[in-house]
Amino acid sequence: MTALTDLTIREAADRLRAGEISSVELTRAYLDRIAALDDTLQAYLTVTGEIALEQARRADERRAAGEDDPLLGVPLAYKDVLATEGVQTTCASRILQGYKPPYTATAIRKLEARGAVMLGKTNMDEFAMGSSTENSAYAVTRNPWDLDRVPGGSSGGSAVATAAGMAAGALGTDTGGSIRQPASLCGVVGLKPSYGRVSRYGLVAFASSLDSIGPLTRSVEDAAILLGAIAGHDPADSTSVNAPVPDYTAALRPDMKGMRVGVPKEYFLAEGMQPEVVEAVRAAIAQLEALGAEIVEVSLPHTEAGLAVYYIIAPAEASANLARFDGVRYGLRVPGGELIETYKQTRGAGFGAEVKRRIMIGTYALSAGYYDAYYLQAQKVRTLLKQDFDAAFEQVDVLAAPVSPTTAFRIGERTDDPLQMYAADTLTLGASLAGVCGISVPCGFDSEGLPIGLQLIGPAFEEARILRAAYAYEQATDWQRMPEVRV
Amino acid sequence: MPLSMEEVEHIAELARLALTGEEKERLREELSEILDIAQRLQRIDTSDIPPTATVLPVNTVLRPDESRPGSPRDRLLENAAEHEDGQFRVDVILD
Numbered sequence: 001m002t003a004l005t006d007l008t009i010r011e012a013a014d015r016l017r018a019g020e021i022s023s024v025e026l027t028r029a030y031l032d033r034i035a036a037l038d039d040t041l042q043a044y045l046t047v048t049g050e051i052a053l054e055q056a057r058r059a060d061e062r063r064a065a066g067e068d069d070p071l072l073g074v075p076l077a078y079k080d081v082l083a084t085e086g087v088q089t090t091c092a093s094r095i096l097q098g099y100k101p102p103y104t105a106t107a108i109r110k111l112e113a114r115g116a117v118m119l120g121k122t123n124m125d126e127f128a129m130g131s132s133t134e135n136s137a138y139a140v141t142r143n144p145w146d147l148d149r150v151p152g153g154s155s156g157g158s159a160v161a162t163a164a165g166m167a168a169g170a171l172g173t174d175t176g177g178s179i180r181q182p183a184s185l186c187g188v189v190g191l192k193p194s195y196g197r198v199s200r201y202g203l204v205a206f207a208s209s210l211d212s213i214g215p216l217t218r219s220v221e222d223a224a225i226l227l228g229a230i231a232g233h234d235p236a237d238s239t240s241v242n243a244p245v246p247d248y249t250a251a252l253r254p255d256m257k258g259m260r261v262g263v264p265k266e267y268f269l270a271e272g273m274q275p276e277v278v279e280a281v282r283a284a285i286a287q288l289e290a291l292g293a294e295i296v297e298v299s300l301p302h303t304e305a306g307l308a309v310y311y312i313i314a315p316a317e318a319s320a321n322l323a324r325f326d327g328v329r330y331g332l333r334v335p336g337g338e339l340i341e342t343y344k345q346t347r348g349a350g351f352g353a354e355v356k357r358r359i360m361i362g363t364y365a366l367s368a369g370y371y372d373a374y375y376l377q378a379q380k381v382r383t384l385l386k387q388d389f390d391a392a393f394e395q396v397d398v399l400a401a402p403v404s405p406t407t408a409f410r411i412g413e414r415t416d417d418p419l420q421m422y423a424a425d426t427l428t429l430g431a432s433l434a435g436v437c438g439i440s441v442p443c444g445f446d447s448e449g450l451p452i453g454l455q456l457i458g459p460a461f462e463e464a465r466i467l468r469a470a471y472a473y474e475q476a477t478d479w480q481r482m483p484e485v486r487v
Numbered sequence: 488m489p490l491s492m493e494e495v496e497h498i499a500e501l502a503r504l505a506l507t508g509e510e511k512e513r514l515r516e517e518l519s520e521i522l523d524i525a526q527r528l529q530r531i532d533t534s535d536i537p538p539t540a541t542v543l544p545v546n547t548v549l550r551p552d553e554s555r556p557g558s559p560r561d562r563l564l565e566n567a568a569e570h571e572d573g574q575f576r577v578d579v580i581l582d
Contacts, residue, residue: 102562196543209541238548239541308525319502326503328575333568339578340503348505356504360495360514361521363502377528379538384531386539418517419524435542460542 004029005165006482009222012168013070016063023063023073026168027056027117030075034119034166040147040487042139043160045080046088047120055117062115070225072115077167078108079158080121081128082213083202087118091204092136093126095350096331105202106237107171107213107230114229119167122157126352127322128178128206130154131424134415135354142411143186144483145450149408152182152424155216159186162216164485169217169226173203175210176310177403177428180440183216184403184453187442187481189470190216191223192428194460195435196241198227199234207317208239210432218480220441220471224248227463243461251464252471256293259469261285262396263295266303270426274406280444280452281402284473288400291472296396300388303430305381310429311422312365312378318355319362325350357418382433389434389459398469399457402427403440407450427455437463441470442479451479488526489519 004026007015015021031049038044052075059073078084081091083101090096104112112118125135133141133156141156143149144164151160155172159182162170172179174192183190191214198213205211215226228249233242263285268278289295327333327346334345351359365374392399405426414421431438436459443454454473458466474480495515499506506514560573569576 099566102558102565209539235550239543241543242548302531305528305531308528311521312525312528323503327568328577329563330566331568335578336505337578339580341505342578343503344505347503351504353510356506356510357514357517359502359504360498360518363498364494364518364522365525367498367501373529374522374525376538377531377533378525379540380533380536381528381531382539383536384533386542419520460544 003165005033007168008219009070009074009168009217009225010219012074016073017068023056023059023117024053026073027052027075030119030167037164037166037485037487040142041144041160041164041485042141043122043157043164043166044077044120045090045092045123045138045157048087048118051087052117052119059115059117069114071111071229073117074168075117075119076111077119077122077158077161077170079124079155079170079172081124081173081204082108082171083204084108084118084121087121089121091127092124092138093350093352093355094137094332095325095346099330103202106199106234108202110230122161122170124157125154126355127204127318128154128173128175129318129354129358131177131181131421132414133157134411135352137352140411143408144485145187146408146448148410149450150185150411152185152404152408154178156182158216159183159188159190162188162218163483165482169215169222171213172216173211173213174432175207175314176432177425179214179216180428180438180453180455181404181424183440185408185451187451187483188216188218189220189223189439189441190214191227191439191463192431192437193227193231193463194437196239197437197461197463198230199237199240201234201236205321207314208321209317210314220467220474221249221252223439224252224467246464248464248467251468253468254472254475256288256291256469256472259293259398260396261288261293261295261469262298262392262399264298264300264303264392264399264401266300267401267427270405272405272423274446276446277402277406277452281454284443284454285400287476288469288473291476298392298395298399300392300430302381302385302388306385306430306433307422307426309378309381309385309433310425311361312374313382315358315362316365316375317362319359319366322355322359385430386434389436393459398466401455401457403453403455407446407448407452431457436460437466439466439470441474443477444479488522490515
């Protein structure tokens with residue numbers, strides 16, 4: 001019999017509905033597994049055991065009273081960049097140690113209204129800046145497929161909690177690949193919704209024109225369930241779009257008939273591509289063809305410029321967003337004798353190396369004399385990049401490509417070389433800059449047994465399309481597996 | 488194009504970041520490398536291309552001008568390092 005902690009959200013919901021298990025039982029199973037594994041894996045920064053059991057009891061009562069919902073009583077994990085009322089929210093930064101938000105993020109509030117249970121808050125790169133979760137001020141999260149390797153980032157804790165059966169699913173955030181890349185490196189499904197599909201209210205801002213909240217799950221259907229729960233307009237976020245939320249699970253079909261899949265040639269030519277990744281993704285594309293899709297080669301000519309565009313725009317926005325951390329209203333304060341000096345000392349002591357690096361790049365790019373050359377030019381090239389996607393989507397329904405140029409790298413391997421770390425985002429940040437949606441779905445393993453992800457990218461607000469393609473692929477293959485974690 | 492130490496210190500001042508000598512030296516090298524890559528964007532012809540202001544197909548969104556309750560003051564003050572009389576307390580900025 002499958003362990004309770006291996007069940008997908010859909011499977012758990014079916015058993016809860018049938019009365020075979022209770023939410024309290026399921027929640028205890030997850031808390032036990034967290035207790036057994038998380039000293040080693042360190043996916044969580046905070047485990048909210050008491051809150052979880054209380055929410056589970058309430059979910060069981062609601063079910064006993066006749067309520068039913070696929071999320072009622074299902075235990076989830078939330079990235080620590082999402083505000084949770086009264087529960088420490090640190091963004092994995094020293095500067096927010098002890099911060100307890102006075103409100104809960106809209107995405108989590110929506111899940112809680114549906115009866116989801118919060119197991120805790122997951123580790124991440126500080127303020128979501130990074131691709132390995134090594135930039136956390138608190139813990140190094142390990143990849144459950146190989147404990148010496150990174151889980152990817154920045155939503156590494158959410159990916160590991162989901163992959164290792166320490167949550168039924170999780171929320172992460174994606175600014176340049178931070179959901180899709182860790183999902184790929186940990187062998188789970190990760191969906192980055194279109195910009196504006198999910199309210200960012202209660203998401204601590206990194207790059208406001210790029211940030212989006214999305215699910216990490218053990219099946220495509222689960223991703224559809226979670227996305228349907230968190231999507232939609234929110235008066236508290238003026239950039240959340242007032243467009244109807246379709247029933248994403250209804251869009252899932254086991255074939256690709258009538259779909260045109262574009263293969264962007266530039267996404268196979270990135271520097272440092274691991275040949276096994278290219279092979280696995282090519283094989284996955286052949287599988288999509290066998291399922292009835294028409295395969296078309298397309299070009300996204302500004303792909304190579306994407307990295308430079310991203311590493312100007314995201315730090316520029318971050319430098320403005322992170323100005324609020326000054327020791328006055330929340331978080332750390334290091335007294336400097338006078339106000340400006342207090343700001344400087346607080347920020348100098350509270351931010352880690354990568355956050356300082358990005359604040360410095362961003363401040364430079366926005367400073368007098370450099371704004372036109374760096375920031376404005378980057379925003380113009382961003383327009384070209386978006387036009388590439390617009391043109392591609394006139395020819396095809398979805399794009400298929402690798403997620404990450406390589407499988408999980410070793411802990412410590414890239415920490416001394418920021419540019420090498422940034423290269424991990426090469427194939428994901430294009431979709432972020434264009435505001436379109438993307439999903440990572442497991443498509444194989446390399447010779448070391450490390451997971452590989454297939455990226456499917458769709459036009460803005462066409463999440464149903466990438467979910468359908470990912471589902472058809474997933475149903476025809478069996479790459480969604482759980483690691484045997486040795487602790 | 489390597490940055491000078493003066494430039495690094497000027498940016499740190501603008502960003503209100505206290506940095507150690509070692510941090511400044513390291514950032515000087517790293518920022519120079521990153522900006523070299525950013526320089527490559529200069530080669531792309533963008534003469535007729537507008538900058539991306541938003542990726543969304545929407546313009547200004549208006550809502551009814553109705554008052555709503557804000558966050559409770561005492562809850563907000565709970566997270567402050569110092570507060571007094573319902574206000575955040577900071578160092579004196581005017582003598």
